[in-house]
Each structure stands twice: as C-alpha cells, then as structure tokens.
Amino acid sequence: MNAKGIVSLLALLPAMTFAAGDGTDYRDLLMKAMNAKDGKASVEVTGRTAEMIRQQINRPNARVVAEVTTVANLKQEGCKRFNIRYYTPGTLLPMTDGSTRMLDMSVKLNMCQNGLPPGVDSEYELEERMVKDSGLKPDLGSPIQQPAAQQ
Template sequence: MLIIAFAALLQATDDSTVPRKAVVNPRELMIEAIDAPDGSAHGMLTGEMAEALKRGFGTTAPLRIDVTTLKRYRQEGCRRLNVAFSQDDVRSPGAPGGGPRRIDFGIDYCRDGRPPSSRAEAE
C-alpha cells in the first residue's frame, strides 16, 4: 500500500504530464499566470532564444518554463511571480556528463510589463 502511495506521489510531481504551450518569450506565460484562476502557466521556450540557450548548455533537451503566483498585489493585474526554467541533460563546465538543471527567480510584474507602483498586498 505504501509503495502505491509513493508511486502516485512521484507521478503527481512529474512535470512531463503538465500541458505546455510553445512560447518565444517568457513574458507570455507571466501574463497568462497573472490571469489564470490558479495563478500558474506552463510552457516550453522555442525560437532563437531557446536555441542559443541549448547551444550554451550543450543540450538538445526542451527548455521548460513554469510560472507561479507567489503574491497578489492590490494594484490590478500585478503579482509577485516565480519563474522557473528547467532543462534536462545540461552540461556544466568542469562537471562530468549532463544532468537536470533548474533556475528560479522572483519578479514583481504587471500585465503592462512594468513593476507594480506599490507592493501592498491584496486582501
């Protein structure tokens, strides 16, 4: 029984089952997350930026982007977002072989592309 529960947990956290849309610019997903009822958006970076990053990291693996809302601000359409870039088979200088890598950063962002004028949180 414990093994079945653990397998279900692993499957639930596997991001390969998350539907992803192709985007050329991460901002598209940031705006989608602002508007989403659950505050999240998932995509895969394509285009010139994605190809340059793949070359730089020595991999052909897709570059996944996950955006989640951390805080809602009072100012309409403004949020504190976590933007996570993840990719498999990334080769790091001085490290043997490749492996999965993830980079997260937080950003205060509004639909119009500017930061909020205030960090007062929504009630």
C-alpha cells in the same frame, strides 16, 4: 556543467526573459499565470532564450521549459510577483562531483495586468527607465560620461 556556466546563465536570465525578438512570448505566459485560478502556466521555450540556454549547456537538442508560478500579490492593484523556472526535462548534465541532474534555475519578477512592471504606465516609460538604468545614451548607444571625481 560547471559553476561558472550556471552563474553566467543566471546573470543573463532577467535580460533573456523579456528580450525582444522571436520565440517565446513571456508577457503572454505571465498573463496566463496571472489569470489562471491556480496561478500557474508553462510553455516550451523557443527562440533566442532556448538557443542561449542550449548553447551554454552544450546540448543543441535539449528541450527547455519555462514554468511560471505566482509567488505573491503585490500592494499595487493588479500586480503580482512571479517565479519563472527554466528546466531541461530529459537532459542530464554532469556535475563536478560526478553526479548528473537536469538544468533547473529560476528568476523572479513583478508584473501588472497592463503587462508592465509596477509603477510603470507605458512602454515608452519602461524603455526610458531601461535606457537610464543601463547608462547608455539613447541616440548614440554609448556609455554616459560620468564627471571626474574631485580630489
């Protein structure tokens, strides 16, 4: 796998992790890790995320696993920082130096007992923030026009 492919996958991971749709329930997976004595949980990834990874690495039958570990407790009560590690056991990928290794990439994120990020109290508020941060108008789905810079 080339460096461009890995960079593309890494750029997509945060969006893939909580993408709406079929497949792996990441919120459930993170809650299992949050409540586990050892702070860990894992699952075989299914749905869109697994398909996107398989397509990117050009391995349609690769097994994709997500392993969650608790990294830290956060200041906000009931909130933790997690590392989600994606890997492909049994599937080796060719590297540019001639060696091979399995896909192994991670993303970190924060989540609280309510299933939301710290400082967010409802699904509505989360959606509002995501729309605002994306620069899209919720009604039209088009970029918000920025005022022209004065010269």
